[in-house]
Amino acid sequence: MAFQLRHLDEDTIFEHVFDRYVQIETHVGSLKQDLGILSRDEHEVEVQIEPDEELSRPKRKSRQSNRRQKNNPETSRGSIDSSVTQTFSITVNQSITSLNSSQVNNNSTTGYVLWSITPFFLKWLLYSKSAAFLRVNDGGASSVKLLNSEESISVPSIMGDNVGIIELGSGISGILPTVMGNYVATYIATDQRGILKKLKSNIKDNLLQLNRRCIVSSSLHVDQSTDSDDLNIISNRCQLEVEPIDWETFHLTDQTLSKLYPYLSKLKDQAETVYIIALDVIYNDFLIAPFLTALRQLLDYYRKSNPERSIRVRALVGIQLRSQEVVTSFLEHAVLNHNLKVYSVEDADWQHTRFNLYLIE
Template sequence: MAFQLVRLDDDSLYEHIFERYVELERHTATLKQDLGIQQRDASTLEIDIEPPEPSDEVVRMKKSGRRRRKGDRAAEDEGPRTYDERYSVVVEQSLSDLNSSVSNNNSTTGYVLWSSTPFFLRWLLYSAEAQPFRNGNVAVEVEGASEDTIIVPGMYTGAQGDVGILELGTGISPLLASVLCNHVSGYVCTDQRGILNKLKQNLRENVSQITRRRCVSASLDIENESEGTISEELEEPSRTRRKLTVRLEVQELDWEKFSADVPHPYLDQLATECETVYILAMDVIYNEYLIGPFLRTLSALRDLFGKKQTRVRCLVGVHLRSQDIATRFLEQAVVEYELPVHSIRGAAVDQSRYALYLVN
């Protein structure tokens, strides 16, 4: 069953926050009670992204030859998958910089991998709830708004046209880019200058995970390095060679300094080559001081892509730590910046320590 959307306004956002933190209390026994660093005692992580094991009920159904029927809850919970995708991404963290008081102007959280990123990626790739993002142009039910449904554009390049991703606050993690570059036509990773060298190193080390497309990159000095293993049955016969290529770039983007009035060649390229751009921001809401700069940048980017006639959507993942920080983020986003924020509701998300928001 696909996720549902709840439109948040200056009243419903408080009810939403209350319900999410009540849900956290309900699942305290099964949720980690930490800040959310994936692993803070290892410099090198190997993150396996692979489908979850099917439930015993689904295994029995397959053995018996029973077909999926509409309304079959056990089958629907497993959900259809686009591909049986498996990845193994190596992430080199910088623990010394994480604990430094001088690195990157004392902004050090980006030097490690945070658990919200692998959670979101596994949800996107494998969960039945996330099917609208994989398939594209799916009508999703909306609560608390005048419209009954919203047509959600897919995050994968396909019949709907080329899709690009702009990631804000990437940090040193190559995880999202290394995996999602298999499905999109363009990907731009961004963060502050002090983070970028380590990020580039990690991306180069994991370019072998991009097997479904040829990867080219000016900022990483990659030209046709990954030829891919694309099979004909996965691609439309009419698709041009350009559409079987992903352009992966890294760009400095500081929220406190960003201006849409100066040239941004990689962003312009993304807008020119893609009909749809998704802005991804995972676990960037943790400090009240940064909420305003983040939302100013997000609003400016939406305007920038909108002026170029590029359809833009934003997905923000929040690790639910401080209730005050989460509330302040939604207050500013909904009330001050008047952004069309929707909470993504589904069993997998609701039972996690994370909240996902679609800015439509």
């Protein structure tokens, strides 16, 4: 069964947040009591993206079957259907020293480590039954019912040759671009400039996991189309780029976009669907206003950027539920100050965690 969406407005935000924290208390015995860093002691972390026993997913194939499919170019590079079976093994080099420093990146150091919500989000997206319609590679959209309402909204697939992803606050791990670069035509990972060197390094160290598409990247100085004679691989490509974005100084116009953000600018002519993804970037009040201002600019820009055709643009924002006040403030600012439509993803897989996922348009 597909997940449902709960529309959040001024009258329902508090009830939604209260309900989520009650659910956390119900499952508190099985949840980790930490801030959400996947590993705060290891400089090198091995991350396995594979079906999780706790996710309500299609029946998992054996590892041997997965390996056969991964090594078969006809299946590994063919159409994507609703049952992704490929698994990923990714090495992330963290900077524990930078995390604990007050001297680097203007004391904005949380991006130097991997946070737990990212692997969870990917496992849910790739393997959960409830997210299956997001994986259909037909360029279309599905109608998703709103809870406590007869209404539905259109939610496009997040995979396909007409899909571009912009990640805000990527951090250094490179897990999302490494995995999702296999399934979309364009992926743009963004963060503050001080983060990007290590982000690029982690992506390049895991290029072997980008094996469903031919990767072309100006920012990474990678062009796999020159290394293959397989025309099918060459034509099935992903433009994967890394670009600096600081939310506090982000100001979007046609002039600033083409000059300062060339990859964001090109995306309006490349994609029919744009997803903006941000995971665990809201953890204090200070970040809320600049993040939402940047998000609002991007949503508005891609909706209006191409007069010849409409671009479907949505945001997926995942939050680790730490401070109840910060979560409430984020949702209130999004709905009341920025007039965004915000929907909580209502799904059992998420309700048994300290995370929540929001669809924003």
